[in-house]
Amino acid sequence: MFGKTRDPVCAAKVSKHSRYFSIYGKRTYYFDCPACRATFEEKPERFSGKGKDKSFLERLAGGDDVRAPKSCHDMKH
């Protein structure tokens, strides 16, 4: 899937042309809104899958029943 990725904070599909992105651990993460980017940048290790805990997206891909963390979509913007 070229050109599309997922917002690691809220799991929304997001284009790699998104204006909102952050580079962490040699990877670029894309976000659907500045609120998600701000959440990621507060604690990037929580979303990147670094460390011993799987990232939200890895748990999602692994079929775990995970609930999206509190995200931009809980807010009006």
Ligand SMILES: [Zn+2]
């Ligand atoms: Zn989002």
